[in-house]
Amino acid sequence: MDRDRVETVSLRWLRRLVIAVFLLVTVFPFYYMLVLSVRPIERLLLDPGSLVVGLGELTVTTYAEVLKATEDGGQGFLTFMRNSGLVAVAATLLTLLVSIPGAYAVSRLRFFGRRQVHFLFLAVYLFPSIVIAIPLFVVFTRAGLRGSLLGLILVYISQTLPVSVYMLKNYFETIPVSLEESAAIDGAGRLGIIRRVSLPLAAPSIMAVALYDFMIAWNEFLFALLFLVDKPNRWTVSLGLAQLTGGVEVPKTVLMAGSVILTLPIVILFFASERLLTEGLTSGAEKG
Amino acid sequence: MTTATPDTGRSPTRERPVPARRRGPVTLRQRESRAGLALVAPTLLVVVAVIGIPIVWTVVLAFQRVRLATLRRTGLFGEFTLANVERVLNTPGFADTLWTTLVYSLGSTAGSILLGLVAALVVRRPFRGRTLVRASMLLPYVAPVVAVTFVWQVMLDPQLGIVNNWGQRFLGWDTPVPFLSQESTALATVIAFEAWRYFPFAFLFLLARLQAVPGELEEAALVDGATPTQRFRHILLPQLLPVIALLGVLRFIMTFNKFDDVYLLTGGAAGTEVVSVRVYEFLTARTDIGAAAAQAVVLAVVLIVFVVVYLRFFGGRRAD
Numbered sequence: 001m002d003r004d005r006v007e008t009v010s011l012r013w014l015r016r017l018v019i020a021v022f023l024l025v026t027v028f029p030f031y032y033m034l035v036l037s038v039r040p041i042e043r044l045l046l047d048p049g050s051l052v053v054g055l056g057e058l059t060v061t062t063y064a065e066v067l068k069a070t071e072d073g074g075q076g077f078l079t080f081m082r083n084s085g086l087v088a089v090a091a092t093l094l095t096l097l098v099s100i101p102g103a104y105a106v107s108r109l110r111f112f113g114r115r116q117v118h119f120l121f122l123a124v125y126l127f128p129s130i131v132i133a134i135p136l137f138v139v140f141t142r143a144g145l146r147g148s149l150l151g152l153i154l155v156y157i158s159q160t161l162p163v164s165v166y167m168l169k170n171y172f173e174t175i176p177v178s179l180e181e182s183a184a185i186d187g188a189g190r191l192g193i194i195r196r197v198s199l200p201l202a203a204p205s206i207m208a209v210a211l212y213d214f215m216i217a218w219n220e221f222l223f224a225l226l227f228l229v230d231k232p233n234r235w236t237v238s239l240g241l242a243q244l245t246g247g248v249e250v251p252k253t254v255l256m257a258g259s260v261i262l263t264l265p266i267v268i269l270f271f272a273s274e275r276l277l278t279e280g281l282t283s284g285a286e287k288g
Numbered sequence: 289m290t291t292a293t294p295d296t297g298r299s300p301t302r303e304r305p306v307p308a309r310r311r312g313p314v315t316l317r318q319r320e321s322r323a324g325l326a327l328v329a330p331t332l333l334v335v336v337a338v339i340g341i342p343i344v345w346t347v348v349l350a351f352q353r354v355r356l357a358t359l360r361r362t363g364l365f366g367e368f369t370l371a372n373v374e375r376v377l378n379t380p381g382f383a384d385t386l387w388t389t390l391v392y393s394l395g396s397t398a399g400s401i402l403l404g405l406v407a408a409l410v411v412r413r414p415f416r417g418r419t420l421v422r423a424s425m426l427l428p429y430v431a432p433v434v435a436v437t438f439v440w441q442v443m444l445d446p447q448l449g450i451v452n453n454w455g456q457r458f459l460g461w462d463t464p465v466p467f468l469s470q471e472s473t474a475l476a477t478v479i480a481f482e483a484w485r486y487f488p489f490a491f492l493f494l495l496a497r498l499q500a501v502p503g504e505l506e507e508a509a510l511v512d513g514a515t516p517t518q519r520f521r522h523i524l525l526p527q528l529l530p531v532i533a534l535l536g537v538l539r540f541i542m543t544f545n546k547f548d549d550v551y552l553l554t555g556g557a558a559g560t561e562v563v564s565v566r567v568y569e570f571l572t573a574r575t576d577i578g579a580a581a582a583q584a585v586v587l588a589v590v591l592i593v594f595v596v597v598y599l600r601f602f603g604g605r606r607a608d
Contacts, residue, residue, distance in 0.1 A: 128588060
C-alpha cells in the first residue's frame with residue numbers, strides 16, 4: 001500500500017471518529033441538563049454518574065418550583081419569561097424598524113460619509129461592552145431608568161443594530177438594481193421602492209435577522225445584571241437564573257430545570273430556522 | 289415602516305422627474321445623498337446616543353473622582369485628576385489581571401479556531417445526516433451563556449458532577465478535582481469552555497470558505513499524486529489562511545472584552561480574574577466609578593494597541 005492509500009483509508013475512519021466526538025461533546029451538556037432537570041435531587045446525590053432516568057424516578061416538580069410565583073414558594077420564572085419575551089420582542093422589532101432603512105441606504109444610496117458609516121459599525125460591534133456599561137450605568141441611575149425594562153430595550157437595540165445593518169446590507173446588495181430602477185420608472189418613490197420591491201425580496205433575510213436579534217436579546221446577561229439586579233420582578237430569565245445560585249441554597253436539579261427553560265426557546269427557534277441563520281451569518285464571508 | 293423622516297416621504301420622484309436645470313445644483317445625485325442620510329439617520333442616532341457618547345464619557349469619568357454616592361453632585365466637567373489611572377496601575381493585582389486576560393484571550397482564540405478548523409474539515413463533504421450534525425455543532429454558540437455555564441459548573445462539580453464521578457470510577461482519580469476553584473486548573477478550564485463555546489463561530493466561517501475553494505485546484509493536485517495531507521497542507525491551508533487571520537483578530541478582540549463567561553463560571557476567583565470582571569467589581573462592589581472607568585479605558589487602550597500591532601503584521605495582505 002502506498003502513502004496515498006494509507007492516508008485515504010485512515011483519514012476516512014478518523015473523520016467518522018472525529019464527527020462522533022464533536023457530536024458527543026456539543027450535544028452532551030444539553031442532554032445532561034435535561035436529564036438532571038427531571039431527576040429528584042435525592043437520586044442525583046445517590047448516583048451522580050447515571051445518565052438515564054428510570055421511569056419511576058421521573059419528576060416535574062423541579063419545573064413546578066422554578067415556574068411558580070415567589071409568593072407560592074417558587075422562583076417566579078413565569079414572570080421572568082414574560083419580561084425576557086417582552087424585552088426581546090420589543091428590541092427585535094425596533095431594531096428592524098431602524099436598521100432596514102439604514103441598511104438600505106448603506107447598500108444603495110451614495111451619500112456623504114457612507115464609507116465611514118461602515119467602519120463605525122465595525123468599531124461599535126467590536127468595542128468592549130463593559131466600557132459602554134459604565135456611563136450607561138451612571139446615566140440610567142441619574143435618569144431613573146435603572147430598573148426599567150425600557151432602558152434595557154434601548155441598550156439591546158444598540159447591541160443588535162450593527163450586526164443587523166451589516167447582514168441586511170449584504171442582502172440588499174444581492175437584489176438587482178434594475179428591479180428598483182424599473183419600479184422608479186413606473187413612478188414609485190424611494191419609500192415605495194423599499195416597501196414594494198426591496199422588502200418583499202428580502203423577507204427571508206429579514207426573518208433571519210429578526211431571529212438573530214431575538215437570540216442576542218434573550219441571551220444577554222451583563223446589561224440585565226447591571227440595570228435590573230435591584231428589581232426582582234423585572235428580572236429576565238438569564239438574570240433570574242444567575243441569581244438562583246447566589247441566594248438561598250437551591251438544588252442543582254432545580255437549577256437545571258431553569259436552564260432548560262432558558263435554553264429551550266432558543267434551541268427550538270434555532271432548529272426551526274437553522275438554514276436561514278447559518279447562511280445569513282456567513283454570506284459574503286467566502287469572499288475572504 | 290412607512291413613517292420615515294418627512295423629507296424622504298415627499299420624495300419628488302413620485303412625480304415625473306423634471307430636470308431642475310434653472311435652480312442649478314439640485315441634481316438626482318444630491319437627492320440620493322439626502323435620502324441616504326435621512327434613512328441612515330435613525331441608526332446613527334441610536335449608535336451615537338447609546339454607544340458613541342458613553343465611550344467619550346467613560347474617558348471623561350476615568351479622569352474624575354466619582355463614586356456612586358457622590359454621583360448626583362458631580363458635573364460632567366468637574367475637576368480632572370490622574371488619581372484614578374494612578375490608583376488603577378498601582379493597585380496590587382492589576383498586572384496579574386492583565387496577564388490573565390491575555391493568556392485567556394490567546395488560549396481561547398487559538399483553541400476555538402483549531403477546533404473550528406477540524407470541525408469544518410470533517411463535515412466538508414456531504415454525508416447522511418450532515419445538516420443535523422452541522423446544526424448540533426452550532427448549539428454551544430447559540431445557547432444562552434447563563435445556561436451553558438451552569439451545566440459546565442454542575443458537570444465539573446466535585447460532589448455531584450459527572451466528570452469527577454466517571455473520572456474516579458473509570459480513570460482511577462484518587463480524589464475529585466475541583467476544576468473551577470483551584471488555581472492550577474481554573475484558568476485552563478475556563479479556556480476550554482471558551483474554545484467549546486466559540487468554535488462554532490470559526491467553524492461557520494471556515495466551512496463557508498472551504499466550500500468556495502474551486503474543485504479544480506484539488507483535482508489538479510490529485511492528478512499530480514498529492515496525498516490527502518499534502519492536499520490539505522499545500523492547497524487548502526493557503527486558501528484558508530486569510531480567514532484564519534481574520535478570525536484570529538475577531539475572536540481575540542471579542543474574548544479580550546468578555547465578561548459573562550468568566551463571571552458566571554468562577555466569578556473571577558482562583559486566578560481567573562480578567563479585566564472586565566475587575567471593572568465590574570469596581571463598579572458595583574466598591575461603587576468606585578472613576579476607578580472602574582479608568583480600568584475600562586486601560587482595557588480599551590491595550591486592546592487597540594494589540595489590534596494595531598496585529599494588523600501591522602498580518603493586515604498587509606487583506607485588500608479591503
